[in-house]
Amino acid sequence: MTPMRAMVIDDSRAMRMILKRIVTKLNFEAVEAGDGKEAMDLLADMTEVPELALIDWNMPNMNGLEFVTKVRADPRLREMTLVMVTTESEQSQIVRALAAGAHEYVIKPFTEGAMIEKLALLGLVPTGANS
């Protein structure tokens, strides 16, 4: 079985390293992008669509909300699970992201355990993987 793949989209290299470490621990193969535009370009060249994307909100070129909207408009990318990972924590922002098509929302700062629990909620890791 080929491993599941996760895109980590954040303009902060430090945050990408944290997220990459967590998904790698969960046996995902990680693909990094520095903004939404770069992520869309990478997706265009991929024959197999990653199962998961962890997406920052505030990024140059194409922000996370625009990325989510574009992914949702593309039938080829329908199966991707989209998780916003951002400091944007006003309730109205969470509602906007969910309305645009994000499946889950993790507020920074997050613990590794919280991220794993969210992915478990989405059925991407077995429950109890954190214990």
Add this chain to the structure above:
Amino acid sequence: MTLSQAEFTFVANLVRREASIVLAAGKEYLVEARLIPVARAVGAANVNDFIGDLQKRPNPAYQRKIIDALTTNETSFFRDREPFAALTDVVLPELIKSRASVRKLRFWSAASSSGQEAYSLAITLQETLPAGWSFEIVGTDISTAMVERAQKAEYSQVEVNRGLAATQLVQYFERAGAHWRIIPALRKNVSFKHMSLTAPFPPMQPFDVIFLRNVLIYFDVATKRQVLQNAAKILRPDGLLFLGAAETTIGIDDNYERVAAGRTSAYRTRTAAPAGAARRG
């Protein structure tokens, strides 16, 4: 480290006695970091003076401040998940049939601590019960500080990041400064009271479901048996008792039998009426 071992022990004992929370070894610096702002707020010169004064003259208000400072982020919403999944998938569909005439459910969250379990139950019921049904959730805890915290219903960002789906966060919470507070519409069905599980129980209306999780482990066998016997008296004959994953009634109180509940198990009293039997009341 400015806290002496004796001072740390005094604080740890206070928190265990008043809030039933055990401060793990190795967290001495964290305790110190959280007590410094408390000491400063009450005008003590430093944390040593603050604890020293408290050892000489107990001060309930200060003790409360210490407990509040040291007992955050200790539990999460939908802890262990399985019991909640069992409610949604198996238990509630059954109860919706058997309680069709009253259309009201009563749940007990025993040892409710800061209230996450009681509110997780409320969210589960809110999302599962058909229109026209109502529910009541009673949380009880031995710590009045914890009862007040649960009534306040405010949780930190770290606490709401865990266990809750994003849709639940936006639907059942509202921002309150740096915190998130359960909305009044959900809070109105949940109440919290002070109660010791090891003392004789106060009079309570019977419950359809009791969550008594991860608390029996702290008691000796005789106390466990007494708590289970008291709980049986306020559990409806066909109601269910949920214990922690590492707990059981087996070998302690044989009036209960274990029954499957989704991917986990729960307990029913052996006098349980067969399904479909007429109920009074």
Add this chain to the structure above:
Amino acid sequence: MSVEVEVDESDLAEMVEQVWESYLDPEGVSPLIPTYDENQPSEVHSSVSITGSWTGHVVYASSRAAAKRAAAAFLAMELEEVSEEDMSDTLGELANIVGGNVKAMLPPGAQLSLPQVVLASESSARYPNAQRISGVYGMWEGEPVSISMWQVSTDNKEEGA
């Protein structure tokens, strides 16, 4: 008309503790111990600016040793492996996370800038017209670290008068 700041020192302290719990001290064994010393020295700093419903800066400042340790904890590296870039990226992200959370507590319409990192001492001259309104000052494993908020006084008071 200037907006009343709704972020007080205890809110800031809570955010800072959450950053420690999440990234810098997940085991809860080496927290930031409060000193309340506003004049503690610093060698490196990072900041984000907020404009809109509130205007000001959120600033991280610490010794180099603390910054290096922060990067090592954040990036799961050995202390010796930490490069200047690692330190700079980590400090930028720390300011960004605290700043983003501060922004979420302000009235709608606030914008967050990209983080700026200066691997040199913090100086109040960097923030013209800004006044420190709250801060968390402490020692982390014996090294000074602070997170503070600076409000920029806007000169458009007559609009609200």
